[in-house]
Amino acid sequence: MATIVIDAMGGDNAPNAVVEGAAMASLTTPHALILVGHEQKIRRALRRFRHDSSRLKVHHAAEVIGMSDKAREGIEAKPDASITAAMRLLAGGEADALVGAGNTGACILAAARNLKRIEGIRRAALAAIHPTHRRHGPYGDPFGLLLDVGATLDAGADDLVRFALMGSVYARIISRNESPRIGLLSNGEEKSKGSPAVVEANRLLSKAPGLNFKGNVEGLDIPQGTVDVVVCNGFTGNIVIKMLEGISEIVHDLAIVARPSLLLRTGLLLMTPALRRIMRLTDWESYGGAPLLGFERVVIKAHGRSGPRAIRNAIKVAAKAVNGRLGERISEGVATLEKGLVRG
Amino acid sequence: MATIVIDAMGGDNAPNAVVEGAAMASLTTPHALILVGHEQKIRRALRRFRHDSSRLKVHHAAEVIGMSDKAREGIEAKPDASITAAMRLLAGGEADALVGAGNTGACILAAARNLKRIEGIRRAALAAIHPTHRRHGPYGDPFGLLLDVGATLDAGADDLVRFALMGSVYARIISRNESPRIGLLSNGEEKSKGSPAVVEANRLLSKAPGLNFKGNVEGLDIPQGTVDVVVCNGFTGNIVIKMLEGISEIVHDLAIVARPSLLLRTGLLLMTPALRRIMRLTDWESYGGAPLLGFERVVIKAHGRSGPRAIRNAIKVAAKAVNGRLGERISEGVATLEKGLVRG
Numbered sequence: 176m177a178t179i180v181i182d183a184m185g186g187d188n189a190p191n192a193v194v195e196g197a198a199m200a201s202l203t204t205p206h207a208l209i210l211v212g213h214e215q216k217i218r219r220a221l222r223r224f225r226h227d228s229s230r231l232k233v234h235h236a237a238e239v240i241g242m243s244d245k246a247r248e249g250i251e252a253k254p255d256a257s258i259t260a261a262m263r264l265l266a267g268g269e270a271d272a273l274v275g276a277g278n279t280g281a282c283i284l285a286a287a288r289n290l291k292r293i294e295g296i297r298r299a300a301l302a303a304i305h306p307t308h309r310r311h312g313p314y315g316d317p318f319g320l321l322l323d324v325g326a327t328l329d330a331g332a333d334d335l336v337r338f339a340l341m342g343s344v345y346a347r348i349i350s351r352n353e354s355p356r357i358g359l360l361s362n363g364e365e366k367s368k369g370s371p372a373v374v375e376a377n378r379l380l381s382k383a384p385g386l387n388f389k390g391n392v393e394g395l396d397i398p399q400g401t402v403d404v405v406v407c408n409g410f411t412g413n414i415v416i417k418m419l420e421g422i423s424e425i426v427h428d429l430a431i432v433a434r435p436s437l438l439l440r441t442g443l444l445l446m447t448p449a450l451r452r453i454m455r456l457t458d459w460e461s462y463g464g465a466p467l468l469g470f471e472r473v474v475i476k477a478h479g480r481s482g483p484r485a486i487r488n489a490i491k492v493a494a495k496a497v498n499g500r501l502g503e504r505i506s507e508g509v510a511t512l513e514k515g516l517v518r519g
Numbered sequence: 520m521a522t523i524v525i526d527a528m529g530g531d532n533a534p535n536a537v538v539e540g541a542a543m544a545s546l547t548t549p550h551a552l553i554l555v556g557h558e559q560k561i562r563r564a565l566r567r568f569r570h571d572s573s574r575l576k577v578h579h580a581a582e583v584i585g586m587s588d589k590a591r592e593g594i595e596a597k598p599d600a601s602i603t604a605a606m607r608l609l610a611g612g613e614a615d616a617l618v619g620a621g622n623t624g625a626c627i628l629a630a631a632r633n634l635k636r637i638e639g640i641r642r643a644a645l646a647a648i649h650p651t652h653r654r655h656g657p658y659g660d661p662f663g664l665l666l667d668v669g670a671t672l673d674a675g676a677d678d679l680v681r682f683a684l685m686g687s688v689y690a691r692i693i694s695r696n697e698s699p700r701i702g703l704l705s706n707g708e709e710k711s712k713g714s715p716a717v718v719e720a721n722r723l724l725s726k727a728p729g730l731n732f733k734g735n736v737e738g739l740d741i742p743q744g745t746v747d748v749v750v751c752n753g754f755t756g757n758i759v760i761k762m763l764e765g766i767s768e769i770v771h772d773l774a775i776v777a778r779p780s781l782l783l784r785t786g787l788l789l790m791t792p793a794l795r796r797i798m799r800l801t802d803w804e805s806y807g808g809a810p811l812l813g814f815e816r817v818v819i820k821a822h823g824r825s826g827p828r829a830i831r832n833a834i835k836v837a838a839k840a841v842n843g844r845l846g847e848r849i850s851e852g853v854a855t856l857e858k859g860l861v862r863g
Contacts, residue, residue: 394764398762417737417739422766425652
């Protein structure tokens with residue numbers, strides 16, 4: 176049984192969508208949930224949704240960091256912001272995991288300022304789940320993991336190796352994929368391709384024990400899903416993930432929203448399964464959230480536009496990560512890695 | 520009247536597709552064309568396609584660098600490779616522009632070793648044309664320009680500023696867009712976002728004379744087409760462009776090739792115009808080629824998979840760049856830029 180804190184005020188649709196998602200989760204999960212934020216607003220929202228009040232607590236925090244606020248300014252000007260209060264509960268051991276759909280920069284900064292980093296991990300990595308053409312793991316998950324997408328803009332070779340390890344441990348736990356294939360994002364498959372950090376990371380990963388490293392991958396391998404975990408620095412990953420999101424928006428726009436004529440709707444019906452498969456490839460809602468990795472505690476970042484279903488799924492993912500002992504297993508992995516690389 | 524050399528042996532479908540494209544062009548263009556490569560093979564192919572032999576010459580070169588050959592090894596081991604021979608004709612003034620669909624690395628290296636760089640340009644940039652949701656310029660071009668996509672992996676701030684200038688001049692000539700909007704690719708819109716080189720490039724571009732700089736753009740602005748020219752280093756650009764290509768392949772696969780059932784084909788008919796618009800967004804064939812910028816002479820790199828239509832379009836683009844005095848206008852732009860930045 177885990178306790179999961181949820182930033183009730185974070186996200187485009189907060190607090191309603193967050194509270195509704197948590198209410199849904201409370202009916203099926205064995206875990207304890209704590210909604211952090213403006214108590215009155217949370218309780219007002221809670222009244223609207225069926226929930227199990229024995230599993231759902233509210234923790235008051237008076238302030239909110241908005242989606243478009245600058246992260247550092249927000250964190251410093253608002254000491255009682257919901258994300259900071261939630262992170263403090265997590266750091267103090269009152270919870271095992273955090274779910275937040277709010278300002279990404281503020282979430283990363285609040286984690287960095289409040290949580291303990293795993294020994295041997297110098298820089299955190301924010302991962303993203305992205306839909307792929309090929310499926311992954313024994314359960315055929317239709318998505319891959321990409322990291323870092325914005326926590327560490329300029330990652331060194333050692334950081335990239337640790338991102339590979341963390342992504343691999345996470346995929347093992349969440350997708351039950353015993354040996355996730357790892358690719359290092361570069362401008363060519365040859366090991367000589369890329370920045371000095373990428374070339375050195377390729378060399379280190381090639382001899383890293385316990386990692387199923389497949390070498391460099393290229394841009395086209397991301398949507399194809401050639402590997403299960405793609406590793407890159409936060410600058411590149413951020414551009415990649417926002418581009419995928421932009422394309423997803425355009426596809427939805429063109430096919431669904433822009434011209435909902437009768438012809439189109441008939442066409443859409445007939446188009447299945449091909450179009451449904453395209454749509455699935457671009458459905459961001461169904462994957463819940465992605466982890467912020469590198470800290471002893473579990474942090475799951477949900478998309479800013481998360482609806483109730485996404486929040487409920489993010490809570491499930493957080494519980495699964497806690498049960499899978501994410502932090503400890505990364506810590507064990509780092510120890511093995513460091514021993515192996517010294518020997519290698 | 521310009522003279523355009525064409526690497527007849529370059530590309531997945533060479534020499535036939537290249538020769539056919541050149542043959543088509545010879546019937547309508549006022550320009551002189553020189554096909555460079557294995558003379559016997561070129562003449563054999565030429566016999567199959569209607570052409571104007573008064574406009575079409577053949578220049579023999581015995582060797583070929585394959586699509587998957589390593590660029591440096593290929594260039595050094597094969598001094599009489601078609602791309603090198605074509606580049607020599609261009610360097611010697613026997614031609615004004617080059618069109619090549621072969622090995623990209625070999626094309627860049629052959630240019631670097633044979634052509635004069637424009638004064639003030641330290642590093643070359645390979646541009647790519649990519650389809651966008653929004654349209655560009657007075658003629659509503661459905662594509663944007665992205666550079667660099669692989670010539671200069673690690674571009675400094677000064678290089679990025681010059682890429683912006685070169686892309687802008689090119690868009691002025693080819694899209695007749697008098698004031699192309701330029702965006703600098705980063706992990707956020709704020710001018711403080713990005714690597715040190717990106718932050719410094721933003722500062723320089725903000726005060727650069729004669730450039731319509733719109734600030735930083737993000738990954739989602741690439742498919743949206745928020746600006747006309749997107750500037751980044753070659754590492755990032757290469758990943759971006761290969762990712763777009765991968766997505767394009769998947770969309771074609773899913774919607775057209777994978778399940779051509781009767782239902783699907785009926786659906787496709789009814790789906791227009793929405794699906795046609797998606798398809799257009801991912802049609803790489805129709806844009807001919809993209810420039811390798813930074814040299815006094817015009818070099819147009821066509822896609823490796825170019826068919827005859829793409830080659831003919833690349834020849835048109837090359838002629839337009841020559842008529843628009845691409846090299847001179849970049850050179851004038853650099854002079855203005857350097858004066859402006861010193862004053863600024």
